[in-house]
Amino acid sequence: MATIRELARLCGVSSATVSRVFNNPEVVNAQTRELILSTAARIGYLPNESARTLATKRSHMVGLIWDTDHRRPGWRHPFFQEILIGLKTALSERGYHLLMLATSEDGTPDSFLRAVRRHNLDGVVFIDNGRADPSLQPLAESEVPCVSLDRPVQGPWTTYVTSDNVGGAREAVRHLHATGRRTIATITGPARTRPGAERLRGYLEELAALGLAHRPELVVEGDFYLSSGHAAMRALLELEEPPDAVFAAGDEMAVGALRAVTEAGLKVPEDIALVGFDDIELAALVPPGLTTLAQDKAGFGTAAAAAVITMINGGVTPLPRILPTSLVVRGSTG
Known part of the structure; x- marks a missing residue:
């Protein structure tokens, strides 16, 4: 695998300049930035995401919480499959990855919050499973941006998306x-x-x-x-x-x-x-x-992605979105 030093040598720049292209590209002039990115693609260089996360304090990952329990195979429902595709696509277009969080088995009220902090997630999307889950409220009341689909949640950085x-x-x-x-x-x-x-x-x-x-x-x-x-x-x-x-x-x-x-x-x-x-x-x-x-199944994912990214970037908490239906x-x- 190509290293940052090899990429810097091929481009005639310092390793620090290469690092800035991947972490703070706006501070590098366009010509140098284009040279480094094209050369990186040619030699197969990938930035160290762990170092990038430490430098920016961002993981560029959003968590998905959806516990349907063992009796109801919610993951196979075609409506939710289309929502997940829309959410994943909208996040990917903005440079974010989607990480699915498994149900915690330790039964503690802050289990999801601890999981989010352990993975350094930038935000979270909930899907309503119809059950009151005490693990969600500590997360909603935290500093983590949260967007819920079909279920209002209360907290300083929370909003929701639903249909009419x-x-x-x-x-x-x-x-x-x-x-x-x-x-x-x-x-x-x-x-x-x-x-x-x-x-x-x-x-x-x-x-x-x-x-x-x-x-x-x-x-x-x-x-x-x-x-x-x-x-x-x-x-x-x-x-x-x-x-x-x-x-x-x-x-x-x-x-x-x-x-x-x-x-x-x-x-x-x-x-x-x-x-x-x-x-x-x-x-x-x-x-x-x-x-x-x-x-509007794709609209669910797009609206949720836009809302959580707005909050991640320090914007105001978006108002709830109620998407129209059509006969x-x-x-x-x-």
Whole structure:
């Protein structure tokens, strides 16, 4: 591996000048900087990142905390996969790496904070897992910049990014009503999660706005995954007065519901119309095509990256971002 001395010799400069190019490039003239960078690329020189971190007190790494626990394979959910891609891409474009932090097993309240300090992370991004984790609060109350996805956190350097869950749910119910449906059920996400609670709220608010009666038996809780949507739809079909439309608070649940309708010998949308939420890739592939509320998945990652980097660089704490949703109409509503 090429050394800094070899690079300096080839460029006719001192090792200190090479070091400045990689740590404080603005103090080196453009011609010299270009010569050193091009030569470094040619000979395969890589700067010593450990020394660079010590010199700048920056690791250029952002931690990701997302504990879905062993019972729920959250990492495979297509919605979150797209968010992670957007986050990683946005951070990489700004010169930062993403480090995933495993769940601490020691059970101490400051376990995540100690992990962040041990790795000298510049900032942290949380993804809401729906459970109150006491390890997150000491981190949020520290000097470490923190951005949460879908869950507000309280602290001096904290903000969050979420979607317009209430507005999206209201638009889903409004769309179903516009197609002539009057008995509209919902399969919710977990009530302990912000998206689950807000999408239920939007459903109830729009029912009231349209003058439709709220029937508690038409509200069935799911968990954002296929199997819960399937089970919830079967329960709704067993009612004495089953619904003629269902708003599922997540696309995977809507796909599970679609399978249950088909298994019962019914048709979508002729017998039951369906609307989901997320606009995952599968939504466009299942027959007859799932009408859904699209979230700005790449926007989640971009907004989170921009917010955490702003705080890392000493800017003001950004205000929370609420990203808009958009209705994508496909065959499941006719």
